[in-house]
Amino acid sequence: MRIAVIGAGRVGSTLGTRWSAAGHDVLYGVRTPEDPKYRGLEVETVGDAIEGADVVLLAVPWRAARDAIAELGDLGDRIVIDATNPLTPDNRDHDRHPELSGAEQIAGWLEGGRVVKAFNTTGSGNMANPGYPDGTPAMLIAGDDREAKRVVLGLAAELGFDAIDAGALAAARDLEHLATIWIRLAYGLGHGPDIAFSLLRR
Numbered sequence: 233m234r235i236a237v238i239g240a241g242r243v244g245s246t247l248g249t250r251w252s253a254a255g256h257d258v259l260y261g262v263r264t265p266e267d268p269k270y271r272g273l274e275v276e277t278v279g280d281a282i283e284g285a286d287v288v289l290l291a292v293p294w295r296a297a298r299d300a301i302a303e304l305g306d307l308g309d310r311i312v313i314d315a316t317n318p319l320t321p322d323n324r325d326h327d328r329h330p331e332l333s334g335a336e337q338i339a340g341w342l343e344g345g346r347v348v349k350a351f352n353t354t355g356s357g358n359m360a361n362p363g364y365p366d367g368t369p370a371m372l373i374a375g376d377d378r379e380a381k382r383v384v385l386g387l388a389a390e391l392g393f394d395a396i397d398a399g400a401l402a403a404a405r406d407l408e409h410l411a412t413i414w415i416r417l418a419y420g421l422g423h424g425p426d427i428a429f430s431l432l433r434r
């Protein structure tokens with residue numbers, strides 16, 4: 233599968249590296265492809281990176297999402313994975329919208345694209361290594377397009393997550409709040425980033 237990763241930061245480079253290792257064709261879309269900090273990664277401008285991509289991962293800070301989206305153009309039926317959380321640097325609480333999740337706002341800003349919320353409810357360290365001795369971290373996924381969700385569930389499972397369909401895109405409201413709880417536990421209440429949510433079954 234050809235995956236365009238928009239934003240080569242912690243989330244983008246971690247997921248991109250792992251999908252690459254799993255055999256996917258990964259291209260990164262960045263603002264300054266000539267920057268030596270990207271040495272070793274296949275970088276392009278955002279517009280060029282999405283050419284021929286089946287899946288686009290949006291992994292930029294919330295405040296940059298709208299600018300990055302403006303570079304994407306018409307996405308047709310490409311799958312867009314929204315890994316962002318509507319957080320601001322000075323406030324780790326949500327940049328609250330009275331009704332809509334960040335993912336629903338992003339879906340409204342995009343031209344085309346089938347949006348799936350995923351990879352927002354756990355830290356990038358868990359994306360690099362989801363191995364835990366007592367279980368498998370859950371990756372909750374929300375979206376309105378059944379086929380797009382099937383693909384993203386597969387991409388999460390390939391990385392070692394227990395990939396779970398959490399419902400329609402409106403469920404991203406819940407997933408974004410779950411991210412806030414993970415951040416609070418990890419960084420506010422002293423548990424550190426080596427924690428993950430898991431779904432127990434019997």
Ligand SMILES: NC(=O)c1ccc[n+]([C@@H]2O[C@H](COP(=O)([O-])OP(=O)(O)OC[C@H]3O[C@@H](n4cnc5c(N)ncnc54)[C@H](OP(=O)(O)O)[C@@H]3O)[C@@H](O)[C@H]2O)c1
Pocket residue numbers: 238239240241242243244261262263264278290291292293294296299300315316317318319351352353354355356357
């Ligand atoms: N870190 C985590 O553990 C984690 C977990 C789940 C979800 N998230 C969410 O994932 C998103 C990315 O987080 P992160 O921690 O990976 O951030 P990060 O390490 O700060 O990386 C963000 C990347 O986005 C790039 N960027 C900024 N504006 C851009 C634009 N207009 N076009 C293209 N690229 C642009 C930056 O590139 P430049 O070098 O050009 O600035 C940077 O490489 C955020 O929304 C965050 O809330 C993070």
